[in-house]
Amino acid sequence: MEKHTPFFNLEKATLSDLNQLSEMEKICFPIDAWPLLERIGALILPGCVRIKAVYIDKMIGFIGGDIRRFSGTGWISTISVLPEYRRMGVGGALLKAAEQEMGMPKVKLAVRKSNLDAQKLYLKNGYNKIETWPNYYQGGEDAVVMLKNVQIGNA
Ligand SMILES: CC(C)(COP(=O)(O)OP(=O)(O)OC[C@H]1O[C@@H](n2cnc3c(N)ncnc32)[C@H](O)[C@@H]1OP(=O)(O)O)[C@@H](O)C(=O)NCCC(=O)NCCS
Numbered sequence: 001m002e003k004h005t006p007f008f009n010l011e012k013a014t015l016s017d018l019n020q021l022s023e024m025e026k027i028c029f030p031i032d033a034w035p036l037l038e039r040i041g042a043l044i045l046p047g048c049v050r051i052k053a054v055y056i057d058k059m060i061g062f063i064g065g066d067i068r069r070f071s072g073t074g075w076i077s078t079i080s081v082l083p084e085y086r087r088m089g090v091g092g093a094l095l096k097a098a099e100q101e102m103g104m105p106k107v108k109l110a111v112r113k114s115n116l117d118a119q120k121l122y123l124k125n126g127y128n129k130i131e132t133w134p135n136y137y138q139g140g141e142d143a144v145v146m147l148k149n150v151q152i153g154n155a
Helices: 013-030 036-044 092-101 116-124
Strands: 009-012 048-055 058-068 073-081 108-111 128-133 143-149
Touching: 009 092, 009 128, 013 048, 013 058, 013 073, 036 048, 048 092, 048 116, 058 092, 058 108, 073 092, 092 108, 092 116, 116 143
Parallel strands: 073 108
Antiparallel strands: 009 048, 048 058, 058 073, 108 143, 128 143
């Protein structure tokens, strides 16, 4: 958010955001959209963080994360920003907020090998590629796994 003045708010998402999250998934993940149960789980399960970016009462971005305390790892399970609000710092702000709320020293995520836009966001935010999971995604595409060592409290 260094060079952008935030025009949006970050808020905790709840089950009342299910419809807007479903719309966002449809638009942002034409191939990998979560099934309904996973969307509900992301909004209600304990041990998860769920943060939405809001602009004039509308969800314009969302991030979900799972806290895995035994391994000291937070997993970013999803991140999306509506196309018309991209490249304005929303994704980066969601990422930092989730890292801080999960409170784990390591944060990991998996991303399609071909999704270079998302990989640029992660690289810019301090993530490094650590491994590849072959055939991970529907259609057989590999996943690139990325890791960040997080300084808790220093967003
Ligand atoms: C990936 C995504 C969340 C990025 O959200 P965003 O709000 O545009 O991200 P930001 O504006 O915070 O981008 C921060 C930086 O990341 C990099 N970046 C992000 N999107 C980029 C793109 N399309 N092309 C090149 N660099 C990009 C840039 O360095 C950017 O900084 P800059 O705009 O000052 O150059 C968004 O493109 C999206 O929702 N994509 C579809 C869903 C998806 O693929 N999610 C990830 C699944 S693993």
